Amino acid sequence: MKKNLNQNHSFGPRTNENNSENMKVECGCTTHEEKEYLNNFYSLSVDCVFDCLFNTDSNFYKEYFAANNFFDLRVQNWTDNSRKLEYNFDLGFFCKTKNIEKQKILKSVKNECFVVETEVSASGPLYADCVTTITKYCITKELDNKTRLIVNVRLDYKKKPSWAVLSIIESKTSSNMKSCYAFIDKKLTSIENKIN
Numbered sequence: 059m060k061k062n063l064n065q066n067h068s069f070g071p072r073t074n075e076n077n078s079e080n081m082k083v084e085c086g087c088t089t090h091e092e093k094e095y096l097n098n099f100y101s102l103s104v105d106c107v108f109d110c111l112f113n114t115d116s117n118f119y120k121e122y123f124a125a126n127n128f129f130d131l132r133v134q135n136w137t138d139n140s141r142k143l144e145y146n147f148d149l150g151f152f153c154k155t156k157n158i159e160k161q162k163i164l165k166s167v168k169n170e171c172f173v174v175e176t177e178v179s180a181s182g183p184l185y186a187d188c189v190t191t192i193t194k195y196c197i198t199k200e201l202d203n204k205t206r207l208i209v210n211v212r213l214d215y216k217k218k219p220s221w222a223v224l225s226i227i228e229s230k231t232s233s234n235m236k237s238c239y240a241f242i243d244k245k246l247t248s249i250e251n252k253i254n
């Protein structure tokens with residue numbers, strides 16, 4: 059007869075912490091909208107992945123910021139699980155956009171689950187100001203010290219551009235997002251290798 063590992067927890071005091079040991083946690087979203095850019099597992103804690111992605115003072119964040127040609131970051135403090143970031147984005151050829159990013163923590167359970175939604179609107183050249191980029195980060199515990207990160211991105215048009223402009227925006231956003239999340243994926247894997 060197979061031994062049920064959960065029986066190890068049948069005796070002794072039971073606390074919430076014991077119950078949650080090695081239990082997979084779901085983000086609980088009803089949908090993950092539009093386009094998925096990342097869906098991967100890392101041998102890191104949920105809090106560590108959250109810190110990498112949202113602690114603007116961390117080396118991880120600074121490297122991510124520079125790698126994406128973002129600069130002049132101004133960050134507000136978190137208030138009621140929300141904050142605003144402002145930064146510029148260098149498009150090359152002396153073009154830059156001014157970005158405003160609103161971040162909202164929709165769900166937060168220490169070392170189990172974080173769901174964060176960000177909304178980026180940009181003003182500047184290349185039709186940047188007709189679209190808002192909405193990104194959802196679901197960071198969930200898969201096992202103790204193993205975390206799943208899912209990132210989905212949706213484009214919300216303030217005014218619907220012509221078909222030609224729409225296809226330029228979509229292909230440009232898609233290539234920017236792919237390189238941005240490839241960087242995050244590679245960087246999280248390198249931290250994982252350093253720690254473990």
Ligand SMILES: [Zn+2]
Nearest residue numbers: 085086087196
């Ligand atoms: Zn989710």
